[in-house]
Amino acid sequence: MSTLLLDINAVNNLMNMPDVINVVEEAFRMWGEGKANMPAKAYLLVEHGDFRAMPAALPGCAGMKWVNTHPQNPSRNLPTVMAIMIYNDPETGYPRAIIDGTRITAYRTGAAAAIASKYLARRDSHTIGIVGAGCQAYTQILAHAELFALSSINAFDISKAAVDRLISSLPEFSIRNCSVQEAVASDIVCTLTPSRNPIIKKEWVIAGTHINAVGADAAGKEELDPSILKEAIVVVDDLRQASTGGEINVPIKEGIYTIDEVYGTLSELVVGKKKGRTDNKAISVFDSTGIAIEDIAVAKLLFEKAQQMGGYPSIDLIGT
Amino acid sequence: MSTLLLDINAVNNLMNMPDVINVVEEAFRMWGEGKANMPAKAYLLVEHGDFRAMPAALPGCAGMKWVNTHPQNPSRNLPTVMAIMIYNDPETGYPRAIIDGTRITAYRTGAAAAIASKYLARRDSHTIGIVGAGCQAYTQILAHAELFALSSINAFDISKAAVDRLISSLPEFSIRNCSVQEAVASDIVCTLTPSRNPIIKKEWVIAGTHINAVGADAAGKEELDPSILKEAIVVVDDLRQASTGGEINVPIKEGIYTIDEVYGTLSELVVGKKKGRTDNKAISVFDSTGIAIEDIAVAKLLFEKAQQMGGYPSIDLIGT
Numbered sequence: 001m002s003t004l005l006l007d008i009n010a011v012n013n014l015m016n017m018p019d020v021i022n023v024v025e026e027a028f029r030m031w032g033e034g035k036a037n038m039p040a041k042a043y044l045l046v047e048h049g050d051f052r053a054m055p056a057a058l059p060g061c062a063g064m065k066w067v068n069t070h071p072q073n074p075s076r077n078l079p080t081v082m083a084i085m086i087y088n089d090p091e092t093g094y095p096r097a098i099i100d101g102t103r104i105t106a107y108r109t110g111a112a113a114a115i116a117s118k119y120l121a122r123r124d125s126h127t128i129g130i131v132g133a134g135c136q137a138y139t140q141i142l143a144h145a146e147l148f149a150l151s152s153i154n155a156f157d158i159s160k161a162a163v164d165r166l167i168s169s170l171p172e173f174s175i176r177n178c179s180v181q182e183a184v185a186s187d188i189v190c191t192l193t194p195s196r197n198p199i200i201k202k203e204w205v206i207a208g209t210h211i212n213a214v215g216a217d218a219a220g221k222e223e224l225d226p227s228i229l230k231e232a233i234v235v236v237d238d239l240r241q242a243s244t245g246g247e248i249n250v251p252i253k254e255g256i257y258t259i260d261e262v263y264g265t266l267s268e269l270v271v272g273k274k275k276g277r278t279d280n281k282a283i284s285v286f287d288s289t290g291i292a293i294e295d296i297a298v299a300k301l302l303f304e305k306a307q308q309m310g311g312y313p314s315i316d317l318i319g320t
Numbered sequence: 321m322s323t324l325l326l327d328i329n330a331v332n333n334l335m336n337m338p339d340v341i342n343v344v345e346e347a348f349r350m351w352g353e354g355k356a357n358m359p360a361k362a363y364l365l366v367e368h369g370d371f372r373a374m375p376a377a378l379p380g381c382a383g384m385k386w387v388n389t390h391p392q393n394p395s396r397n398l399p400t401v402m403a404i405m406i407y408n409d410p411e412t413g414y415p416r417a418i419i420d421g422t423r424i425t426a427y428r429t430g431a432a433a434a435i436a437s438k439y440l441a442r443r444d445s446h447t448i449g450i451v452g453a454g455c456q457a458y459t460q461i462l463a464h465a466e467l468f469a470l471s472s473i474n475a476f477d478i479s480k481a482a483v484d485r486l487i488s489s490l491p492e493f494s495i496r497n498c499s500v501q502e503a504v505a506s507d508i509v510c511t512l513t514p515s516r517n518p519i520i521k522k523e524w525v526i527a528g529t530h531i532n533a534v535g536a537d538a539a540g541k542e543e544l545d546p547s548i549l550k551e552a553i554v555v556v557d558d559l560r561q562a563s564t565g566g567e568i569n570v571p572i573k574e575g576i577y578t579i580d581e582v583y584g585t586l587s588e589l590v591v592g593k594k595k596g597r598t599d600n601k602a603i604s605v606f607d608s609t610g611i612a613i614e615d616i617a618v619a620k621l622l623f624e625k626a627q628q629m630g631g632y633p634s635i636d637l638i639g640t
Contacts, residue, residue, distance in 0.1 A: 094402060
């Protein structure tokens with residue numbers, strides 16, 4: 001027995017957005033059908049950052065992502081967030097692969113938002129607004145391009161250089177540098193910032209818009225004026241995580257918004273327990289916090305592809 | 321940057337019981353001084369077993385053990401328990417090593433029990449009783465031999481072959497095959513079974529005995545007649561874990577024993593907040609459940625030794 005080692009290059013070779021979208025949607029479906037198991041994340045705080053253990057099991061796979069957030073890392077030329085996944089055989093517990101999880105996180109987050117857009121955005125959506133042109137912007141665009149006929153992408157960042165990098169990295173897309181208000185005037189808006197104050201004003205949001213609120217992933221973070229949530233159809237990935245660290249966490253804490261106002265979960269949309277968009281004039285919001293079943297579904301995809309293709313290094317770590 | 325890969329052979333080469341005892345005692349000391357961070361384990365249940373994420377941080381190190389328990393594994397020629405540790409730089413979160421954790425678990429558990437014996441057993445203890453001659457028996461003997469002048473080891477197992485293997489694997493020790501009652505009539509007794517019913521009777525335990533109750537590590541498990549606990553000085557590694565899954569968990573659930581009856585924690589003994597044995601006639605029990613700071617302390621030891629010695633393989637998993 002041995003454990004495959006899939007580093008970032010291997011992950012880049014094996015990763016493919018259409019497949020990621022399929023397995024992530026399937027993960028939400030299985031979760032909605034009661035076939036997934038996902039305990040609460042375990043948080044470990046250290047002086048300059050934190051770590052999270054994100055375990056999950058789906059039929060045929062189990063494992064865990066171990067991911068850090070160290071905000072001072074860029075000054076040391078290291079990424080703020082780094083992740084490693086351990087992918088196990090659920091039948092025996094044997095660790096079948098150790099996988100760089102950084103790229104998995106980016107792809108599955110883009111895929112989950114695009115899946116939410118599939119159910120919540122207008123079918124004829126063809127413009128995307130990007131607020132925050134960091135690494136999440138790339139996978140949001142790639143994922144939405146699989147499900148929508150995108151004509152143009154309106155991108156804003158406080159750093160114009162970030163938008164320029166996005167434009168030159170994705171020459172196949174029509175991306176333009178614009179103001180935050182112009183970005184918000186798109187059919188689908190993806191907010192991807194670490195903001196701790198609302199940056200999207202209610203009056204900028206046009207009737208019929210769908211917003212993927214991806215940035216807020218910890219207590220105290222928020223990107224949208226809470227009055228947007230009050231009027232919108234709000235769907236979350238995980239109610240527990242969203243209410244403590246997602247877009248709705250600050251409005252809930254401040255008593256402006258209640259959990260009861262949440263329309264439903266992405267799983268409920270995927271299994272058909274709740275309807276997606278029915279009104280072309282409604283505003284919808286997907287509150288994405290990122291959940292472990294998304295990661296494990298992508299780890300399974302990569303592991304199975306790597307096994308099929310062969311040639312990746314492995315180690316007999318356990319000595320069985 | 322790269323991540324060291326320490327497989328079971330590397331771990332065997334680097335591991336050394338005296339060092340393990342030192343770093344594990346130091347971990348308990350730092351924890352007792354409020355310098356450790358150890359969130360609750362995250363449990364993931366699957367059909368044929370479970371997984372646990374055990375994160376911890378000590379000054380200068382952070383990381384996580386991911387460990388499974390699959391009771392049906394022996395029929396597939398796989399160990400029931402397999403573990404992988406991810407060892408991180410706490411300053412940046414960078415994963416500095418991925419380490420086979422199976423041997424770490426065995427060594428740190430032996431070390432913790434021997435440290436407990438140092439504070440709780442009679443100084444002149446020279447016989448050890450082993451109840452359950454599985455893989456834990458080896459490290460219990462190795463660890464106690466560092467701290468006590470052992471003259472003889474009385475070993476019992478329901479499988480005589482297991483005791484025979486123990487005897488032939490440790491020729492430097494005087495080990496004899498005996499009944500469970502004879503094993504219990506030793507100065508220090510280590511109970512190392514997966515029992516779910518008390519197997520150690522009160523009347524067998526001689527005044528002045530110290531018992532390391534190591535086997536119980538999940539709800540429903542117990543090895544000692546609860547009346548032993550009622551009269552003994554009971555010390556735990558972690559009160560929360562012990563009361564839900566350690567030796568005291570069943571008596572607490574049945575209302576026979578209460579948390580208030582616990583004398584203290586191993587950390588309190590190590591930092592001197594509570595006294596160890598003061599009465600040569602007392603019976604003492606260390607309820608060991610196994611905690612994440614023990615693992616991370618040993619991971620740090622192995623990582624630093626491997627770095628010093630050089631020559632171990634590494635991988636640039638993250639692509640920094």
